[in-house]
Amino acid sequence: MGESKMKKFLSVALILMLAVTMLAGCGSKGDTTTEEKTTEEALSGKIVIAGSTSVQPLSDELAAAFMEKYPKVSIEVQGGGSSVGVKSAADKIADIGASSREVKDSEKKLGLKEYVIAKDGIAVVVNPSNEVEDLTLEQIKKIFTGEITNWKEVGGKDQSITVVSREEGSGTRGAFIEITKVEEKNAEGKKVDKTTVNALVQPSTGAVKQTVANTPNAIGYISMGALDKAVKAVKVEGVEATEATAKAGTYKIARPFLYLTNGEESEVVKAYIEFVLNEGQEIVKEEFISVK
Template sequence: MKAKVIGAITLAGSMMFNPAMAAETISVVGSSSVTPLMEVFGETYAKTHDVVVEVQGPGSSAGIRAAHDGSSDLGMSSRDLKSSEKASDIQEVVIARDGIAVVVHNSNPVKDLSKEQVSQIYKGEITNWKQVGGEDKPIVVATRDTASGTRGAFEDIMSLKRKVNGKSVSAISQRAQVASGNGQLKTMVASNPFSIGYISLSSVDDSVKALSIEGHEPSVEAIKAGDYGVQRPFLVVYKDGRPSKEALEFLNWMKTADAQKIVSEQGLISTH
């Protein structure tokens, strides 16, 4: 995936010195859900600092690996780290929190599901919308790929894990359609009247309908109040000694009031 490069560029053909040539490059790799926020962070920060921020969003697992092997300054994850991913030299910083919205086609009459119903749908135990108050139509289940932090968090929250030979594996039905990102999954749901999926709350727009879970609509207010329980952290992960001084300064800036205002503007939950 091509990185989005954020920094200052002078007019083409100008004889003036291009500050980007001497700027420190900060590499950030990981979650596709965190990527939009990180791009805005990078664009804002680069306006007042001599840096170029490169952001790539191949997924949370890739971001955590990049932090471990030192191939990037900072990794991004939209789920908690697994025990196998934790280490004494791996640091985790919460930069925001996000809800996960369960979404259906706008024409679907269903408005609310319980966590148990969502879990049964994704396990393939509930297969028709009439079983949850909808039309007599088969449910088309859409999920994210296994490297997705959104999927990892969703599986944890909805109890979609099972043990096989002592190992914890996904309990999501093999018949589920797989999307590679928030955008693709949203498009899949928006184009199929009988589909169901889950996306970052900050990605919800008029193209899909977000369902209430346990009687609570997904919103920043409901998450802050503790009513809407389908939520996860947005993490920056790094290895001690790997990030440049500039990268650590950028990370420290993310925790400031100015940066956390951007978090709120992006429809996410600030840490302040």
């Protein structure tokens, strides 16, 4: 073979090699995308979540987002209460138990794996003109049950207190009365809401905030995420109502939202919990405090 032909042959061979390399690179990128898509399509199975009715609406939203991402996954969300969530996870009746309280010492022996998926913080708010800066949990309880009716009893002006509360069935109301002990058990052991009958009941966080902002002697409670200068959040037991104090556990009117498993987690359950603790925190932040 002549030198000229040899050069042409080598040039063609080099071009072919470059072309193959480029095609292989394109194919590799395509394979990665296909692999990710295949994973989303391939993940399948059913998850049953049972427990806290406070966590239930959040679980519904998280489950809907997860099922949209993984169409072959089915998630059933049930209520029943936090104690039901603990028992359901322990007895393997549900894949995930949901609780809106800490696991009790008596339940720790069940050996459940705990995941904090969100924090629920509630601020006690007054009109900005109110000189009261700090209240104890006991004072808050007595105000909302109607035992304390004048601001002078807690260091304020000689002025009657207007209590503003959420409607019955509100998740915020449920959490507030539970934590502040406004909800008590009667002789039969049934929980009873002791909120004063004189309270102004409002249907939303916005309505509570507006009422307190427009009423100098009012007091109410709203989710921390709704705080702004229209109202003033009082300290509780000397601690400010902030996302940081709620996360740290120093602010008392806050609670964790937990997912509980018995440790035997299927691939789909692991994937769902991983989603909740990462991507799902964007959903959590809409109404609650993210754990990230």
